[in-house]
Amino acid sequence: MAGERRERLVDALLVAIERHILPLTRDGIAAGNKVFGAALLDKSDYSVVLAGTNNETENPLWHGEVHTIKTFYELKDRPSTSDLLFLSTHEPCSMCLSAITWAGFDNFFYFFSHEDSRDAFAIPHDLRILQEVFTLEPGGYRRTNAFWHSEHISDLIAVCDDTARAGFQARADAIRAEYAKLSDIYQGGKAETAIPLK
Numbered sequence: 625m626a627g628e629r630r631e632r633l634v635d636a637l638l639v640a641i642e643r644h645i646l647p648l649t650r651d652g653i654a655a656g657n658k659v660f661g662a663a664l665l666d667k668s669d670y671s672v673v674l675a676g677t678n679n680e681t682e683n684p685l686w687h688g689e690v691h692t693i694k695t696f697y698e699l700k701d702r703p704s705t706s707d708l709l710f711l712s713t714h715e716p717c718s719m720c721l722s723a724i725t726w727a728g729f730d731n732f733f734y735f736f737s738h739e740d741s742r743d744a745f746a747i748p749h750d751l752r753i754l755q756e757v758f759t760l761e762p763g764g765y766r767r768t769n770a771f772w773h774s775e776h777i778s779d780l781i782a783v784c785d786d787t788a789r790a791g792f793q794a795r796a797d798a799i800r801a802e803y804a805k806l807s808d809i810y811q812g813g814k815a816e817t818a819i820p821l822k
């Protein structure tokens with residue numbers, strides 16, 4: 625991908641987290657839900673079509689990604705999934721990887737890795753399910769396959785030019801700090817919810 629196009633893409637992905645997903649997730653956390661969110665962006669101009677956040681206090685399957693896909697199919701006029709970028713704040717779990725596939729997306733981008741979810745968010749279930757059900761070690765699924773290509777946003781930032789990279793890294797640090805705060809709130813309140821895998 626050309627440098628300028630990559631920079632526009634990274635900027636749009638960070639804007640989607642900063643301005644579209646995080647406000648929803650702050651409300652979701654206050655209601656006892658996890659920190660995971662998602663957004664759909666138009667491939668042509670990188671505008672945000674829809675954002676969503678975890679809503680598992682209503683249904684444990686309403687992960688940020690699946691709940692966003694559910695809401696997307698409730699839109700009357702919706703674009704084709706083949707015309708959209710899929711953004712997940714956290715690397716999708718096995719259910720969400722399949723949901724993204726079944727809905728016909730040919731890509732996804734994520735900010736935090738499965739290892740981050742385990743180590744920084746104390747949520748080990750993504751990796752445990754991949755290990756227990758699919759016998760996959762961390763990093764063991766195919767990040768590019770016949771259905772989609774996935775990208776860790778930090779890998780995109782790492783190959784940007786110096787000036788752009790410094791700006792993106794500062795914004796990424798601020799996003800990480802914000803999620804650390806939200807995670808503390810979630811972890812402090814999760815004992816009170818009936819979510820099966822907390």
Ligand SMILES: [Zn+2]
Pocket residue numbers: 687688689716717718719720721
């Ligand atoms: Zn999931």
